[in-house]
Amino acid sequence: MPRVNYPREQMHRIRYTKLTESQIAEKLQRTKAGPVSASALSDALTGKSLKIVTDGGPVLSYTFSSVNKLRLSEGDGAAAESGYGALTLEQLVVFSHMVPGTQRGYTVIVDRKTSLATVFDVWFSGYTDKREVQRQISYGYIEERGKQPPAARHGITNRLEGKGFYWKQDTGVETLELYPSVLYSNFVELTRFGGELSFCGASDYIKINDEQYIYSRVECEFSGTMTLYALDLYTLKQAGMRLGFNEQDALDYYMFTGRGEMVGQIAQFERFDDSGDKIALGNRPAPTRKGERPVYRPLLTNPAMSKEQVEAAVAKSTVAFNPRNAMAGNKLPPSNLLVGKQLTLRYDDGGPVLSYRFDDAQTLRWRREGETPWREEKYEAWEPATNVIMFGHLLSGTPRHDGLAVVVDFDNALTTCVQGMLGTPYMANEASRKTWFGVVEMDGVAPPRYRRHQFTDELVGRALTWHYSPGLTSMHVYTTPHSFSWIIFLESGAGGLEWSGPAEYVKIRDDLYLFNWLEEACNGTLGILVINTKTMHDCGIGYHCGTNGLSLSSIGAQARNAGGYDIKKFYALGRS
Amino acid sequence: MRQSSLQGRRSFVWKAGAALSATAASVFAGAPERTRSDAGEMKARLARLEDLNAVRQLHDAYARHLNECAYHDILDLFADDARVEFAGGVFVGKDRGVRRLFVEHFGRVKEVLPEPVHTFLQRETHEHDAIEIAAGRLTATARFHVTVHAEAAIAPGCPLVDMALQQGGGVIKWVETGIFENVYAREGATWKIRQLAYRAETPRSTPFTSTYPEHPGGPDRLLTDLSGLRRPPAGLHLARREEVV
Structure with a gap:
């Protein structure tokens, strides 16, 4: 048992x-x-x-x-x-x-x-x-x-x-409880x-x-x-x-x-003379009922959509890389490294085999292995580390309106791809994802036979702040090997509302990680980032379907190290 | 006002910082012996000084009402045919466009709006400020430099912004310097704002991109040339006055 x-x-x-x-x-x-x-x-x-x-x-x-x-x-x-x-x-x-x-x-x-x-x-x-x-x-x-x-x-x-604890109750119940906010907390x-x-x-x-x-x-x-x-x-x-x-x-x-x-103490970002005896909530109206407080209720603001509503929304609007995007205020400059290249990305275990031609810095053509016609898509690409490219695009015409985020490491001829698809057994507008590991095939490149990018827990326990654009900063706490939490700061710099989602962590190189998360039972977004913990900058893609349609959008933010929690040991299999 | 300005014979230009009571006292103190025609000229001058002060007080009232969020009171400062240029939009008519801007747009500041809202306005003493009363004393033009506290929503449609809105955030707040270049009209004994044009020296937010009624608080039309939002045209209607003459 x-x-x-x-x-x-x-x-x-x-x-x-x-x-x-x-x-x-x-x-x-x-x-x-x-x-x-x-x-x-x-x-x-x-x-x-x-x-x-x-x-x-x-x-x-x-x-x-x-x-x-x-x-x-x-x-x-x-x-x-x-x-x-x-x-x-x-x-x-x-x-x-x-x-x-x-x-x-x-x-x-x-x-x-x-x-x-x-x-x-x-x-x-x-x-x-x-x-x-x-x-x-x-x-x-x-x-x-x-x-x-x-x-x-x-x-x-x-x-x-900022503090975090492991607790074992007299009932035998064990929890990890992290307090990265003054309004919310994390519990595992x-x-x-x-x-x-x-x-x-x-x-x-x-x-x-x-x-x-x-x-x-x-x-x-x-x-x-x-x-x-x-x-x-x-x-x-x-x-x-x-x-x-x-x-x-x-x-x-x-x-x-x-x-x-x-288990640790992460940074606080309030003024030094702020001891938190008041919590200022900006423009939020004063409480009018007993016990009222800010509570994040994501399904109230992002109600679940039916399959028919999703199809109608996608037909109404499908946009790749809308330039007006608060999440991309600090995005990396676009990369031209792919321009003029032709390559094939071959993913393991029955994964996709995709050939690409990159016509310019925004237009690519792709086709599956065995297909003749090329399909054109708009794309964006960034270079988060030398000779590592992340690019993304929609796969127009696919039944689940797929979007791809691809990392290509040209030095090692390795690639990892996160395939986003619309719909889960729970919500039609919720993204699901499949992560594929594979190799790059192109002229003059001999890919490895056994080596692949791999899932990692190296980020687990760490906390990084992410500054996307003026007024928009969050903090990620990488809470478990399979999830993370995000916190929005209050005007004072204190942590405010917080939510969690399932996540995956893939190591691309030392200090370079492909991280993705799903905002399940929430707004359904799939986010895919490449995090460089040396430059403390990321690049990435958000894949989202809501009542306004389907969007694939760029993400870019500057990070600060907020510290971390020593919690990996609690996730070891066989822990007694 | 400098003492030297009172001895000139040319047009009156008021510079920021003048105080009517002190000025009036100076006028009479400096004129012990006057002919009848001098007295007439002094009366005209005094009238103009009163006009200058009235315009300045009108602008101060605008700032005061804005800072107190008394948006309906702001409307009382405008002429019926007034127009306002703000954030790339033109709002026409005191009871239509101007009301829409101040009551429907500024008045909804707590709701977090994509276009900017001024939340505090501080008059600055600036060497380029000026008020000019037209001959006939029926209209006036003025330039006022200000420091403005403004805010606007972070671009919507982002889950993090939705989250921020629920904790009273989701806005960018900033302080900018800007210029009002206004036109005033005298209605009987009362001065009113006929045209109010605000230009931020370095705009930081999204201008209006749609008009009323599509945008319930939007302008009647959009300014086609937004360059004026970025760089106030030099010498528009008030040249720099090195000194009052």
């Missing part, structure tokens, strides 16, 4: 049930008893009464009668009994409960040393997808008779931004989902003191589950809770402790 739990579908492909309010209410019945926990729950609060006062938020009066029973009055309301669970992390107490008969509850982090408290008011059925946990955070203190309220508060921070489910892909969730980062923080994320657009914990950077321990419905729609409501390892 396999020891690794590879799911039938990865998280972004699971069709999570759109649970109704009544289904959720039914499933929440169990929360009356409080959360479960693999570790023994703490009795730190047993026999105590606490009144937690928050700034502009709830006033919560608790009496903890036992290790798992409490009575709560909200404001001047009547007291209600509920199950709860508490865990400690040094001087912190994390406790969580739902309010019986409702779809809401509280998770509270109390600092017994400072009497400060942070309250997460959490609830279901607050968004279109009712299973998605909503949260509102309030900061306050424990009221103590005869004592002045403390002036200090916990608060949001960028002091965790090493045990629950086999560790193939990374995913992203809307996140909160709260500072308790210089070594202790609170982190939360909600798996928006997936299961909607919330993970919330306090962590200690000195002891690398965590204590928290998880609340939501899993892929079988079963309730997950448990407390957990965990031990971690810090």
